[in-house]
Amino acid sequence: MSSPxxxxxxxxxxxxxxxxxxxxxxxxxxxxxxxxASPGSRDPPGTRADGGTRTSRVSRLRAGLPYxxxxxxxxxxxRDIGTLYLLFAVVAALWGGTDALMIRTELLTPAxxxxxxxxYNALFTTHGLTMLFFFVTPAFTGVANYFLPLFVGADExxxxxxxxxxxxxxxxSLLLVRAGLVTEVFGKALAAVGPRVDVLxxxxxxxxxxxxxxxxxxxxxxxxxxxxxxxxxxxGIATVLGAVNILVTVLVDRAxxxxxxxxxxxxxxxxxxxxxxxxxxxxxxxxxxxxxxxxNFGTTFFAVEGGGPILWQHLFWFFGHxxxxxxxxPAFGLVSLILPKFAGRKLFGFKFVVYSTxxxxxxxxxxxxxxxxxxxxxxxxxxxxxxxxxAIAVPSAVKTFNWMTTLWRGRIxxxxxxxxxxxxxxxxxVGGVTGIFLASIPVDRVxxxxxxxxxxxxxxxxxxxxxxxxxxxxxxxxxxxxxxxDRRMAxxxxxxxxxxxxxxxxxxxxxxxxxxxxxxxxxxxxxDTNPGWMLLHWIATGxxxxxxxxxxxxxxxxxxxxRVGAPVTTGDPWNLKETxxxxxxxxxxxxxxxxxxxxxxxxxxxx
Amino acid sequence: MNKPTxxxxxxxxxxxxxxxxxxxIEVETRSRIGLFDVVARFVGVPGNQALGFLLFVAAGTFAWxxxxxxxxxxxxxxxxxxIRGVGFAIPLWVAFVVxxxxxxxxxxxxxxxxxxxxxxxxxxxxLGAVYGRLSGETDxxxxxxxxxxxxxxVETGAGSEDR
Ligand code: HEM
Ligand SMILES: [Cu+2]
Numbered sequence: 001m002s003s004p005x006x007x008x009x010x011x012x013x014x015x016x017x018x019x020x021x022x023x024x025x026x027x028x029x030x031x032x033x034x035x036x037a038s039p040g041s042r043d044p045p046g047t048r049a050d051g052g053t054r055t056s057r058v059s060r061l062r063a064g065l066p067y068x069x070x071x072x073x074x075x076x077x078x079r080d081i082g083t084l085y086l087l088f089a090v091v092a093a094l095w096g097g098t099d100a101l102m103i104r105t106e107l108l109t110p111a112x113x114x115x116x117x118x119x120y121n122a123l124f125t126t127h128g129l130t131m132l133f134f135f136v137t138p139a140f141t142g143v144a145n146y147f148l149p150l151f152v153g154a155d156e157x158x159x160x161x162x163x164x165x166x167x168x169x170x171x172x173s174l175l176l177v178r179a180g181l182v183t184e185v186f187g188k189a190l191a192a193v194g195p196r197v198d199v200l201x202x203x204x205x206x207x208x209x210x211x212x213x214x215x216x217x218x219x220x221x222x223x224x225x226x227x228x229x230x231x232x233x234x235x236g237i238a239t240v241l242g243a244v245n246i247l248v249t250v251l252v253d254r255a256x257x258x259x260x261x262x263x264x265x266x267x268x269x270x271x272x273x274x275x276x277x278x279x280x281x282x283x284x285x286x287x288x289x290x291x292x293x294x295x296n297f298g299t300t301f302f303a304v305e306g307g308g309p310i311l312w313q314h315l316f317w318f319f320g321h322x323x324x325x326x327x328x329x330p331a332f333g334l335v336s337l338i339l340p341k342f343a344g345r346k347l348f349g350f351k352f353v354v355y356s357t358x359x360x361x362x363x364x365x366x367x368x369x370x371x372x373x374x375x376x377x378x379x380x381x382x383x384x385x386x387x388x389x390x391a392i393a394v395p396s397a398v399k400t401f402n403w404m405t406t407l408w409r410g411r412i413x414x415x416x417x418x419x420x421x422x423x424x425x426x427x428x429x430v431g432g433v434t435g436i437f438l439a440s441i442p443v444d445r446v447x448x449x450x451x452x453x454x455x456x457x458x459x460x461x462x463x464x465x466x467x468x469x470x471x472x473x474x475x476x477x478x479x480x481x482x483x484x485x486d487r488r489m490a491x492x493x494x495x496x497x498x499x500x501x502x503x504x505x506x507x508x509x510x511x512x513x514x515x516x517x518x519x520x521x522x523x524x525x526x527x528d529t530n531p532g533w534m535l536l537h538w539i540a541t542g543x544x545x546x547x548x549x550x551x552x553x554x555x556x557x558x559x560x561x562x563r564v565g566a567p568v569t570t571g572d573p574w575n576l577k578e579t580x581x582x583x584x585x586x587x588x589x590x591x592x593x594x595x596x597x598x599x600x601x602x603x604x605x606x607x
Numbered sequence: 608m609n610k611p612t613x614x615x616x617x618x619x620x621x622x623x624x625x626x627x628x629x630x631x632i633e634v635e636t637r638s639r640i641g642l643f644d645v646v647a648r649f650v651g652v653p654g655n656q657a658l659g660f661l662l663f664v665a666a667g668t669f670a671w672x673x674x675x676x677x678x679x680x681x682x683x684x685x686x687x688x689x690i691r692g693v694g695f696a697i698p699l700w701v702a703f704v705v706x707x708x709x710x711x712x713x714x715x716x717x718x719x720x721x722x723x724x725x726x727x728x729x730x731x732x733x734l735g736a737v738y739g740r741l742s743g744e745t746d747x748x749x750x751x752x753x754x755x756x757x758x759x760x761v762e763t764g765a766g767s768e769d770r
Contacts, residue, residue, distance in 0.1 A: 098635060098722075105718050114714045119637050184634045192643060192660055552725075563736065564687060564745070 014202055018183065019176065019227055026172055030073075076160035078145050081167050083480070085142030088170055089135050089469075094555075095178075096130035099123045101548055104504075104541040110534060112522035120521035121207035126178060128210030129228075131461070132327065133235050134174050139469050140330035141166075141242045144270045147476070148246060150585040151267050153255025158248035166241035169234055176231025180205050180224045203227065209519060211320070214302035214312040218294045226295060229288045236281045236288070243277035246270055264583065265347060268354050269333025272361040273326055279365065280322035287315040310375060317368035325364040328460060329357060331468040332399055335421050338468075338475050339403055342418035343410030344579045349402045356395035363392045370439050374448040382441055389439035396432055400425060415574070416490035420471035423498035427463025431456060434509065449519075452512020458505045462547070470497065470554060477558065478573045479589045483565035489557045496550040504543030507536040569593070608741045610676050617738035618672030621692075621730040622664050628726035640719050645707035671699065672734060688744050692735025693728050700727035 062068055075081065103123045106114045115123070149157060157163045175182055180203030187200030203224040208217040217225060250263075250271050291312070293299040300306025340347045347353060369377060369385040403425050412418065434456040437443045447453065470493075477485050514530050516523065523533055571590020576582040608616075633642040647659030650666065675682075675695050684694040704720055711719055739745030 101721075102636070102718065105714050108714045114718070115637065115639060119639075181631075181634050185630050188630060188634060188643075192656060548721075559732075560687075560689075563689065 014199055014223065016226075018179065018199075018203075019230060022172065022175065022179075030168075074164075076164045078149050078157045078160065078163065081157075081163050082142045082144075082146030084167055085138045085145060085170075088167075088174075089139035089142060090555075092130050092134035092138065092174065093466075094551075096127050096135055097548070097551065099127035099130065101544055103127060104544040106521055107523075107537045108541055110522060110524040110527050115521070117521040118207060119205075121209075121519070122205030124519060125206050125209055129177055129232070130174070132210065132323070133232065133239075134170065134177075136327045136461070136465055136469070137239055138170060140270075140273070140327075141239070143330065143334075143472060144242075144246050146480075147585050148249060148267060148270055149253070150588050151264050151583070152250055152253065152258050153584065154249055154253035156253075157245045158253050159245050162241050163245050166238045166245065169238035169241075173231040173235035173238065176227045176234065178205075179203055179227045179231070211316060212291065212312075213316075214291065214294070214309045215304065217312075218291060218302055226292060229292050229295075233285050233288045236285045239277055240281050243274035243281075246274040247278065265336040265350065265353060266330075266333040269329045269336070269357050272357050273329045276322045276326050276329075276361055276364060280319045280326065283315065284319040284323075287312065287319065290315075310372075310377065313372050313375065314368070317371045318365070320371065321368040322364045324457070324460075325360055327465055329360065331424070331465040332357070334468040334472050335403060335424060335464070336399070338417050338471055339421040339425075340406050340410075341475075341574060341576055341579075341581050342413045342415055342421070343407050344412070345406055345410045346581070347402065348405040348408075349398075353399055353402050356398040359395040360392065363388065363395070367392055367439075370444070373441050373444045386439060386441050390436065393432060393436050393439070400429060400432070411579075414491070415474075416485075416487065416494045417471040417475040419491060419494035420467050420474070420497070423494065423501075424464040424467035424471065427459050427467065427498070427501055430506075431459030431463050434459065446515075447512055449517055450512035451508040451516045451518050454518050455505045455508030455512060458508070459501070462501045462505065467497065467501070470494070473554075473558065475574075476585075477561070478568040479585065481562050481565070482568050482593075483561050484568055484573065485561040485565060486557050489553060493550050493553040493557065496546055496553070500543050500546030500550050502543070504540050504547060507540040507543075511536050511540075608743075610738075610742050610744075611673060613738045613741035614672035614676045614734070615669060616741060617692075617734040617736070618668045618675075620737045621672075621732075621734035622667035624733045625667060625726050625730040626660075626664065628729055629723070632722045632726065636718070636722075639715060640711065641709070644709065645703075645719075648709060649703050649707035667730065671695075672738070675734065675738070687735070688739035689732050689735035692731035692733070692738070694731070696727045696731025696734070699731075700724050703727065 062070065072080065072084065075084075102115065103120065106112065106120050106123075108114065112120060145157065145163065149155065183200045183203055187197055190197055190200070204222050206220075206222065206224050206228045208220065208225065208228075212229075250267060254263075290299070290301040294301050294303065302309055302312045336347055336353055367385060367389045369381065370389040373382055373386075407422070434452070438447060438453065438456055474485060474490055477483075511533060512518075514533065516526060516530070516533060523537075526533055571586055571593050572582060574586075576586060629642050629646070633640065643656040643660065644653070646663050647653055647656050650659050650662040652659045652662065675692065678695070679688070679691065682691040682694055684690045700723060703723060708716060708719065736745070
């Protein structure tokens with residue numbers, strides 16, 4: 001086909017058309033839903049004002065389903081939206097986890113012979129993006145949506161509709177980021193029964209790495225990169241909307257008896273996180289737009305003859321380092337909340353934990369160039385960033401000591417949430433200390449861009465962030481489902497997860513110290529001088545299998561317990577009243593259980 | 608609902624889950640496994656992907672679920688039908704891997720084995736869970752009594768406004 005347009009423009013147009021179609025589809029769907037959810041259908045299905053029954057086939061079908069789809073698509077209730085966020089996060093985590101297992105499989109052999117290089121590059125790119133933007137942030141936003149209003153005694157989030165909008169922007173963003181996969185699924189499904197539609201195979205998975213460094217990201221022809229940038233931009237908008245909601249809810253919607261002096265620790269951390277989001281994410285959004293312009297409209301923000309690739313790195317990491325605290329602070333908040341409950345003592349040095357959280361919130365904006373020590377920026381500048389980076393370790397250490405002191409002479413109950421919390425603190429220490437090493441310029445010159453860095457941040461992202469997401473899922477499971485999970489299975493799961501994380505990521509530290517570069521699909525080159533690399537990769541892959549098994553156990557336990565777990569009849573399943581740590585969300589739960597009991601027993605003579 | 612009908616509906620749900628999972632695996636692995644060929648080999652029509660897939664769906668919707676009902680009382684891992692479904696799906700997975708593996712080997716065979724195991728477990732679980740719900744078997748065999756009011760919620764939809 002001879003086209004008057006150059007190929008790249010044609011492809012971009014095709015990509016834009018695809019994006020447009022997706023958006024139109026979403027618009028049509030929401031229109032249908034809104035017209036379906038007209039006020040009348042809010043009555044209990046099947047009834048009419050005059051007492052007769054409605055017989056529309058659709059409403060009968062709806063009533064027969066275990067979950068009402070229209071309700072879940074149109075809800076603005078903060079707990080419903082929180083639940084949706086949590087489900088979305090689980091899906092993203094499983095998807096990103098599959099990427100991870102495939103990465104580890106490739107590294108079983110020195111040559112790139114399981115998947116080819118391009119697939120490998122795509123895998124670590126989508127893995128990183130999916131985990132950071134679509135697993136961790138939504139998971140903690142879900143927690144915030146469900147619990148924050150309960151903690152501060154608000155009836156709702158400040159802007160319920162904005163809240164729903166923020167959530168519903170996420171599925172399309174994820175689809176845009178991973179659109180190639182989705183279109184290909186369509187393509188394959190079509191090809192199985194009929195014609196092969198070539199345009200559906202146009203989008204290849206992006207291979208830029210999650211950091212999207214220019215010039216690579218500006219010059220790759222793959223139109224999927226443009227969709228990726230749009231998707232990330234959309235998810236950034238969603239994240240900012242969520243953060244504004246959190247900020248305003250805490251600032252203006254607190255109940256009269258919730259003051260700054262008695263605000264709980266999780267709310268403090270979520271508030272700080274929301275503040276960081278408000279300053280960091282708009283910057284990412286601008287940088288993404290600039291990159292889009294460079295790619296499609298010939299601007300030179302990041303071109304060598306323009307702003308230069310270093311400009312991208314500055315902009316990206318000015319967002320990127322605060323982002324790591326956006327991810328980790330809620331996890332710290334969960335440790336500070338959950339750990340004392342099972343130690344039978346109040347959090348030691350509450351005030352200092354709050355101060356250190358706020359300190360991190362501010363300092364996190366002053367350390368970004370420690371990701372750029374190897375770029376040749378002015379050494380004096382590097383030295384200042386090194387100093388601030390070492391300083392930011394102090395507030396994290398303060399928290400760690402507070403957690404350990406909380407355990408001191410406590411009455412420790414090793415329930416699954418507690419095992420995960422203690423394991424999380426331990427693994428975080430490894431992640432934090434390796435981070436301090438990296439923050440020192442001479443060490444970083446050697447270790448930059450090796451597997452050591454991958455080991456460092458995974459001790460944090462898996463070791464404490466994912467760990468605390470699991471801990472929270474157990475801790476609040478009774479409240480979310482009114483059922484108890486299988487406690488023995490959960491303990492087994494918690495221990496195997498800790499072991500799995502250690503076995504997976506410790507070898508990466510060793511590999512990095514041996515000089516093994518990261519983002520290599522094949523390491524045959526290094527095998528002559530470092531025959532031990534393969535064994536270390538095998539151990540790491542074995543660890544990943546342990547993590548996979550552990551996550552499967554978790555999923556199975558929760559799904560099964562949701563179906564047939566033992567009903568919870570007390571509002572205090574963790575015996576928190578005993579140690580005076582019965583918090584507001586459980587009080588709310590207790591009240592609701594009471595109310596249910598009244599409702600079901602009223603009108604019944606005996607019982 | 609009677610048991611065979613529930614089982615067939617369960618099978619339909621299970622096959623939907625299984626097909627989507629296989630399709631995702633196929634695309635995620637950039638067609639390195641060639642799952643459509645695997646399916647065709649598995650059902651005994653190597654090379655014919657469309658017919659293979661059709662047979663595969665038919666078996667998953669009718670043959671296996673009806674066999675499941677017939678064998679239900681003898682399956683291990685009871686009494687929950689969903690767990691029994693998982694136990695039932697494992698031999699199917701073994702057959703799938705053995706008959707369908709073609710000339711896959713090495714690390715990729717491991718990935719293929721693990722991912723298809725998950726897909727089959729999901730099939731068995733969905734089959735059993737939907738069957739159990741529709742036929743009432745799950746409630747009858749629930750190890751713990753459900754909340755007494757729960758069933759009423761489902762019927763009147765009264766549960767929805769207080770969530
Ligand atoms: C004690 C505090 C910390 C210090 C001093 C620190 C230091 C560093 C340094 C210097 C690097 C750059 C290494 C290199 O590329 O050569 C780095 C990378 C990284 N860190 Fe940390 N870190 C800390 C905490 C965290 C936390 C809490 C997280 C995550 C929640 C995190 C996630 C990451 C990530 C994702 C990278 C890799 C970025 C990439 O893709 O290149 N770090 N860290
Ligand atoms: Cu950093």
